[in-house]
Amino acid sequence: MPVMQLRSIGKTFRKGTDEVRAVEGVDLEIEPHSIVALIGPSGCGKSTLLNMIAGLYPPSEGEVFYGGRRVADVNTNVGYMTQKDNLLPWRNVLDNVALPLELAGRSRAERYEAARAMLEHVDLAGFESKFPSELSGGMRKRACLARMLLYGPQALLLDEPFAALDAQLRIAMHDLLLRLWGENKQTILLVTHDLVEAITLADRVVVFTKRPARIASEEVIDLPRPRDVMEVRFTERFREIYNSIWDRLRQEYDEEKL
């Protein structure tokens, strides 16, 4: 049974008399333990879909299901990570990472122990007492990942999480993400506009049209796992998939130009 289900989702934003149609007629099913990448032109409404799965606001039409139940309120089963870091700037790394356990009412010793272990796991040991403003962009992403994983969600919603990083750091984060996914096999829904990132990470790539977002095409990525994030992009199969998706994606960008 799919863990997430979108049934003929539509979303219109209203501000005064202005109406923006962000999403139209989207049907999508996400299998458990899979990584699915949503790709499309920037600002096409992919993030809107994630926000609706997270239950931050309801769709205008259609229904969102998570684990067989309709999402009516904030969906606390998912971990959400956006391009912005969303670490609390007045807390040090340790207190930031331990926050989910703090909210769950665990004791200080317990949550610090778990947070330290998780920081170790994402290669951020030794930075416990630093404030977010003292960290580099990549370290902040690691801290966000650690916080999200500590909370133990079954599914991760990632909204262009690595867009702000430079190319080398992004590859390192892809590596880390795949390693962490290999351990717990959470369902991951990844929004990106980077086709290489999408193919490197995902089992399935869903291409969206420009606004309002509709599904243009889908492609199954049959590259074998575990994947070497550095090497996989130079394989022949990767190139074929890349070209096939890019042909479809380019139409969206071409129309944009006209």
Next chain:
Amino acid sequence: MSTPDDAKLPDEARSEQTASSLRPSVGRSLAEVSGTTMLAMQILVGLLSLAVWQIASGWLVHEFMISSPLAVMNRLWQWISSGAILLHVGATVHATVLGFLIGAFAGVVGGVWLGLSPFLSRLLNPYIWAFNALPKVALAPLFILWFGLGIDSKVALAAVLVVFLVFVNTFSGVREVDSELVDSLRLMRAKRRHILTKVVLPSATSWIFAGLRTAVPYALIGTIIGEMIAANRGLGYLVQRAGAEFDTAGVFAALVAIAVLAVIFNEMVGAVQTRLERWKVVGR
């Protein structure tokens, strides 16, 4: 007032010369001198102004008008050595602190409450601004009527001056809270009170403190005005009494005491803010 200023200019020109002999480079780097040199220069400016005041008094301006630093110091010393000033300082501090705390508490609570409730803030908006535009000092007679001649009416006046400054800042601070931060906590199963204590209040802290800091002198103003209108103790009463007795030195002495109090209050709020906002200082 213009005469002592004019008389000061040649003296300052002379002080420039003495200061320049202490510095290695002349001219543009004057603003970049070290902290201690600057402190020395600041003290020098203060002493020079006092000297000019002392000289001008009785020579350029009648001493009855501006008294003189020596007379003021003398008066202050009299009050301190007799212990008489303690009563007045105590009364002013008491009313100021109490008024400040009450006003600050009400301002923060009101600001957070309305900041989190778009409906209430829209509903009450015109009334709040109308009340804010009212010169609160004009409420003094009303407070004296309600709370009597004692400390309560001063506390009320100080509090009502403080409450709006703190309210407006807290309100803006709460409105400025990053909604993505709030959403990210909601997804981590945060309850309403968690969001308030772990996101809203900390992120509004610098706004709240900006309000508290501006409010400190106003708390003092409220108290002093209350004391000047009707009281039998307090520094405001002291200014008022000395003025009525044509005791210029006494007026200045009381003003000095008020200025010292204002500086101490301000430093205390600043110290608390620095402690609470270490993360900001470190991040710079």
